[in-house]
Amino acid sequence: MKQPTMWSCRVWFFSAALVMAFPVAGWAQIEEIVVTARKRQENLQDIPISVQAISANEMERKGIGSLDDIAKFTSGLSVDEGIAPQDVRIVIRGLAPTRGRQNAAVLLDGVDLSSEAMQTAGGSLVINPRLFDLERVELVKGPQNALYGRSAFAGAIHYVSKKPTDTFESQLGLDVGGNGQTEVRGSLAGPVIANVLALGVNAAVWSHDGFYTNSLTGEDVGGTEGVGVAGSLVWTVSDNFSLTARAEYTDDEFDESPRATLRPRDTFVPIPAGAITPVPGAVGPQTTVISDVDPPGPVPSDLALTGLVFGGPGFFVTPTGSAPDAGAVSATVGPDPRTGAVRPGTDREISRFQLNARWDLGGVSLESITHLGEVDTFQFLDNQNNTDCNEFVLAATSFVSWCGERNLLTDTELFSQELRLQGEAGRLTWLLGALYWDEEVTQADDGLAVFSLGLPPFGFLSGGELMSALVRPADKRTFGRETKHVSAYFSADWEINDQWSLIFEGRLTDEDLDYSGPGPGASGIIISTCFFCFGNQPIPPVRGQGTTVFASESDSFFTPKATLQWTLNDEVMFYGAVAKAQKPGGISQLGQSFSPDSSRFEAEEMISYEIGAKTTSRNRTLQVNGALFYQDFTDKQTFTQDINPNTGFIQGFPINASSATVLGIELDAMLQPAQQYLGGDWTFGLSYSYLDTEYDEFLFNTAGIVNIMNAGQCTGIIPAPGAAPLCQIDLSGNRLEDVPEHSVTASIAYRRPLPKAGVDFSVEADLQYVDERFDDQFNSFTYDSYSLVDLRAGFESERWSVIAYVSNLFDDDTIRSGIQSVDFGTLQSQRIVANQVFLNLPDQQQFGLRASIRY
Numbered sequence: 001m002k003q004p005t006m007w008s009c010r011v012w013f014f015s016a017a018l019v020m021a022f023p024v025a026g027w028a029q030i031e032e033i034v035v036t037a038r039k040r041q042e043n044l045q046d047i048p049i050s051v052q053a054i055s056a057n058e059m060e061r062k063g064i065g066s067l068d069d070i071a072k073f074t075s076g077l078s079v080d081e082g083i084a085p086q087d088v089r090i091v092i093r094g095l096a097p098t099r100g101r102q103n104a105a106v107l108l109d110g111v112d113l114s115s116e117a118m119q120t121a122g123g124s125l126v127i128n129p130r131l132f133d134l135e136r137v138e139l140v141k142g143p144q145n146a147l148y149g150r151s152a153f154a155g156a157i158h159y160v161s162k163k164p165t166d167t168f169e170s171q172l173g174l175d176v177g178g179n180g181q182t183e184v185r186g187s188l189a190g191p192v193i194a195n196v197l198a199l200g201v202n203a204a205v206w207s208h209d210g211f212y213t214n215s216l217t218g219e220d221v222g223g224t225e226g227v228g229v230a231g232s233l234v235w236t237v238s239d240n241f242s243l244t245a246r247a248e249y250t251d252d253e254f255d256e257s258p259r260a261t262l263r264p265r266d267t268f269v270p271i272p273a274g275a276i277t278p279v280p281g282a283v284g285p286q287t288t289v290i291s292d293v294d295p296p297g298p299v300p301s302d303l304a305l306t307g308l309v310f311g312g313p314g315f316f317v318t319p320t321g322s323a324p325d326a327g328a329v330s331a332t333v334g335p336d337p338r339t340g341a342v343r344p345g346t347d348r349e350i351s352r353f354q355l356n357a358r359w360d361l362g363g364v365s366l367e368s369i370t371h372l373g374e375v376d377t378f379q380f381l382d383n384q385n386n387t388d389c390n391e392f393v394l395a396a397t398s399f400v401s402w403c404g405e406r407n408l409l410t411d412t413e414l415f416s417q418e419l420r421l422q423g424e425a426g427r428l429t430w431l432l433g434a435l436y437w438d439e440e441v442t443q444a445d446d447g448l449a450v451f452s453l454g455l456p457p458f459g460f461l462s463g464g465e466l467m468s469a470l471v472r473p474a475d476k477r478t479f480g481r482e483t484k485h486v487s488a489y490f491s492a493d494w495e496i497n498d499q500w501s502l503i504f505e506g507r508l509t510d511e512d513l514d515y516s517g518p519g520p521g522a523s524g525i526i527i528s529t530c531f532f533c534f535g536n537q538p539i540p541p542v543r544g545q546g547t548t549v550f551a552s553e554s555d556s557f558f559t560p561k562a563t564l565q566w567t568l569n570d571e572v573m574f575y576g577a578v579a580k581a582q583k584p585g586g587i588s589q590l591g592q593s594f595s596p597d598s599s600r601f602e603a604e605e606m607i608s609y610e611i612g613a614k615t616t617s618r619n620r621t622l623q624v625n626g627a628l629f630y631q632d633f634t635d636k637q638t639f640t641q642d643i644n645p646n647t648g649f650i651q652g653f654p655i656n657a658s659s660a661t662v663l664g665i666e667l668d669a670m671l672q673p674a675q676q677y678l679g680g681d682w683t684f685g686l687s688y689s690y691l692d693t694e695y696d697e698f699l700f701n702t703a704g705i706v707n708i709m710n711a712g713q714c715t716g717i718i719p720a721p722g723a724a725p726l727c728q729i730d731l732s733g734n735r736l737e738d739v740p741e742h743s744v745t746a747s748i749a750y751r752r753p754l755p756k757a758g759v760d761f762s763v764e765a766d767l768q769y770v771d772e773r774f775d776d777q778f779n780s781f782t783y784d785s786y787s788l789v790d791l792r793a794g795f796e797s798e799r800w801s802v803i804a805y806v807s808n809l810f811d812d813d814t815i816r817s818g819i820q821s822v823d824f825g826t827l828q829s830q831r832i833v834a835n836q837v838f839l840n841l842p843d844q845q846q847f848g849l850r851a852s853i854r855y
Contacts, residue, residue: 048575076689080817092155096738105152114151133202143581145559146505164189164200177848180209212258215330226252260329261386274714318835326813337464364423373414390464401463407446427495437485473544480516506560517594519547551596606633658697685747693736710778740771786814811845
């Protein structure tokens with residue numbers, strides 16, 4: 001096991017000593033936070049789990065409306081967008097979901113919303129709803145499979161919606177700002193029949209123009225607009241039986257995301273010596289390069305692969321170094337050649353209904369949770385983000401014009417039924433549960449990738465002209481996936497005595513996944529070659545579904561957890577936990593056709609060890625919580641590139657690394673000194689995360705030139721007699737991708753009553769710092785560290801509030817995320833030989849005003 005650094009130990013002991021370092025007499029008190037992290041209401045400081053909670057009041061003040069916003073105020077959590085809006089990647093405690101489903105469960109009122117995209121990686125548009133009717137958000141860190149289910153490999157994010165009560169409440173809120181920022185929220189809740197029936201309605205309308213102008217069309221990109229409404233009903237049928245129902249409808253639209261593209265034209269990487277072998281019987285300096293690029297075969301050693309190298313034995317494979325700042329690049333979203341305008345982006349409709357029934361049976365309670373949901377999305381997106389596809393560029397041996405687009409119609413249907421039985425027996429608090437969860441996803445893919453190679457002076461069609469003239473086949477490429485999940489779980493909390501408790505949890509899971517997709521021959525890829533043509537060339541046909549391929553995957557596993565809790569006194573609690581986590585395997589559905597045999601990936605398993613402490617000063621003026629954890633996991637799901645046997649093109653495929661480890665430290669502190677010390681009502685908050693990650697063993701075989709060049713190494717092997725040579729690549733010792741070593745969030749809030757005016761004046765500032773991160777497992781490209789500061793100031797009374805704000809106060813334009821994709825401009829003999837990096841341009845500085853009135 002790795003040992004923490006001396007610096008990390010000093011931070012740990014210094015923070016723990018803060019409990020005794022401050023005076024305690026005469027200070028203000030930190031309010032208790034009640035959470036349901038263990039399926040029952042408890043004080044956050046009393047549970048032996050690392051939990052952070054964001055209240056409705058805090059979300060309103062800070063303008064938190066999405067999953068991305070939550071990450072700004074939580075260290076150790078990051079949310080990135082990959083190649084499309086549904087390619088959402090949640091990273092908790094250093095575990096990035098490069099392939100497969102999310103590592104973090106996303107739940108709404110206890111219902112699992114976790115899903116997985118199809119034609120992209122990531123978690124799909126299901127898991128990132130607009131947050132407009134929430135009571136709080138709970139972020140639970142560390143493996144939580146037992147209580148949170150199938151996707152809580154690294155943690156869980158739990159949205160808890162507002163419930164109506166017997167107190168009448170109404171509120172109207174407004175948020176206006178630069179770049180067309182507008183949001184109006186309203187809520188109305190109260191009793192219909194006193195002590196029997198309560199009803200609440202929440203609604204919101206929002207829009208934003210986006211921060212960037214597309215350099216190719218002059219249009220705004222990155223904007224969004226939408227409307228949402230949710231209603232909740234609480235019916236107290238009797239003293240021991242109640243029903244809670246919630247219905248939601250949301251319709252929102254997202255413009256194309258603002259992206260810039262780094263291409264590898266000026267990046268030359270030497271060919272690893274192991275990838276070049278002498279050609280038997282050759283006369284002169286001739287070699288064979290182990291590669292999936294045509295030839296391979298005898299080629300001059302000073303060129304490596306003829307036509308792909310400018311100026312020496314190397315390749316332009318992938319941009320290296322670090323991403324530039326946003327000010328150094330431009331948004332380059334390619335227009336639709338049919339219209340000349342940016343494609344419309346994403347349209348999403350969400351409808352959900354949930355019914356909770358609860359019976360109190362004298363010391364035992366039974367709860368039933370039923371959920372029905374449907375998410376319909378239409379997406380029409382540029383897939384290249386680097387050029388107008390009517391323009392020609394100089395590629396390997398010719399001029400190339402190319403277009404790529406995503407045209408996806410996706411329907412997701414969710415149904416789940418959960419039963420929970422819980423109670424107490426003496427010193428034992430117990431919970432038994434069972435879950436049936438079913439998801440059906442159907443996706444029609446009508447996107448195209450069109451390439452035209454040749455010499456433009458001779459008048460052949462450009463990629464854009466070809467795309468405009470193509471007639472799509474009637475049978476679109478259709479993918480399907482159904483996930484049937486059945487699990488039973490338990491929790492037993494045994495209070496050994498007044499100070500010691502022993503907690504056992506576990507979940508037995510069985511999952512069956514059925515896949516379908518277009519078989520060999522299906523393709524939306526069109527290649528047109530006309531090097532010396534006079535006049536236009538014939539337009540090739542587009543191939544549709546053809547045959548349908550079916551495949552299935554099943555997995556059964558048990559994920560236990562044991563925790564020992566020591567409550568020293570009312571202010572100090574320590575705990576230690578060990579847990580097993582597992583994320584099921586599956587079959588990737590990336591690409592124009594479905595290739596089950598080459599797209600399977602194995603389950604990812606992890607053993608996690610954690611020790612932690614939660615401390616509160618005697619007069620509740622200071623809280624310091626901390627955790628030290630070590631995560632050892634095998635078969636980590638990641639990706640590689642290889643030839644799709646159906647299309648002959650390079651595409652991403654899943655792969656499992658043998659083993660990796662994460663050593664981490666988390667610290668959270670809050671301080672509220674008395675007015676006499678600092679002349680006002682102050683609150684200080686700090687959250688810090690340290691992550692030391694490493695691939696302990698990661699060897700794989702490949703003929704992919706991108707992999708070989710990015711790794712900068714190759715051990716030539718013959719996998720079987722008579723087989724083509726491969727490179728064995730060793731990435732052992734590399735850091736895990738998308739994980740910062742250090743991340744910090746800090747906050748300062750000042751509040752001062754103005755008695756004569758009958759209001760309070762407040763000023764708040766929030767800081768987020770995130771260390772640099774590697775883009776992928778090769779560790780060849782990084783995103784620089786960045787710091788964001790948000791500032792708010794305003795007035796608040798019992799009935800109204802007005803707050804002026806600025807987000808990204810210092811206009812930090814550091815690019816924080818992106819994703820690699822094949823660069824079609826380096827097309828050579830129907831093989832892709834280079835990668836480009838799509839850079840997600842960050843939000844710019846934003847000024848605005850939030851106001852609300854309550855009755």
